[in-house]
Amino acid sequence: MATIRPLGGKIGVEVSGVDVKKLDDAGFAEIYRAWLGANVLVVTGQELEIDDFLRYSRRFGVVLPHPSKMTRHPDYPEITLLGVNKFGADGTLDMAIYRRGAEGWHTDGAYDQEPFKATQLYALAVPSRGGDTHFASMYAAYDALPPRLKERLDGLNGAFTYGGRRKKTALLNEEDRDWKPVFHRIVRTHPETGRKALYFDPGKILRIESVDEQESDAIIAELTERMIQPDAQYRHQWRKGDIVIWDNRCSYHRAAGDYPPEEDRIHWRVSIKERAA
Ligand SMILES: O=C(O)CCC(=O)C(=O)O
Ligand SMILES: [Fe+2]
Numbered sequence: 001m002a003t004i005r006p007l008g009g010k011i012g013v014e015v016s017g018v019d020v021k022k023l024d025d026a027g028f029a030e031i032y033r034a035w036l037g038a039n040v041l042v043v044t045g046q047e048l049e050i051d052d053f054l055r056y057s058r059r060f061g062v063v064l065p066h067p068s069k070m071t072r073h074p075d076y077p078e079i080t081l082l083g084v085n086k087f088g089a090d091g092t093l094d095m096a097i098y099r100r101g102a103e104g105w106h107t108d109g110a111y112d113q114e115p116f117k118a119t120q121l122y123a124l125a126v127p128s129r130g131g132d133t134h135f136a137s138m139y140a141a142y143d144a145l146p147p148r149l150k151e152r153l154d155g156l157n158g159a160f161t162y163g164g165r166r167k168k169t170a171l172l173n174e175e176d177r178d179w180k181p182v183f184h185r186i187v188r189t190h191p192e193t194g195r196k197a198l199y200f201d202p203g204k205i206l207r208i209e210s211v212d213e214q215e216s217d218a219i220i221a222e223l224t225e226r227m228i229q230p231d232a233q234y235r236h237q238w239r240k241g242d243i244v245i246w247d248n249r250c251s252y253h254r255a256a257g258d259y260p261p262e263e264d265r266i267h268w269r270v271s272i273k274e275r276a277a
Pocket of ligand 2: 101106
């Protein structure tokens, strides 16, 4: 029997007692609804092959290969391998792989015209300590903005690229490092819940459009300060066999990046869009 329980605060819900390989449409619809309401969905205790994971992931949307070609699974381009090939031939730790997602709070895929709907991870190996993933709500971030900032941001677009102002592109091949900015509303209405979210990413935003540079810098600095509401967070401690999916339209996340590097922490990851493009 499926058990669905909230994970404490304003975000996060856990489903146990299901096998995602056998979920019927009604069972999936219940899980999907719970996910939309909680931003982050944990499904525990799964035993999956890659095809099972892809098939289940495609129920959430369109699964597309990630632009980091060097971390794709060699036989399945839609699967990104996290934590694999951490050590170079000379034994040095590749920090871009070890600390992937740990540089700061972010949302995945804001650099695409059609940004990522969701990211889903399946845990294959979990370290003895550390290695958690942190989540926070963009709805709560928007709700908590002072009224003057809500008014100022209304209708404004942000320009985003893969590496943002820091141009962090270590996981991309040389020829894939040149990004044209794309534009997204900073106050973005979620297409399924109708709720307003603060759609922001300090590592991918270049500038706020239609305001002068000084004001753009000031807004980016202020949003960086305000984007995380401590009472609307969830921290996931991984167990092998966990699937976690988060909604990139209404959640921020970051990896803790703190586990013993000599231990394995390995996930399969998929990037999911609402539509192909
Ligand atoms: O490894 C993690 O905990 C999350 C990394 C991340 O940011 C991602 O997969 O998008
Ligand atoms: Fe991420």
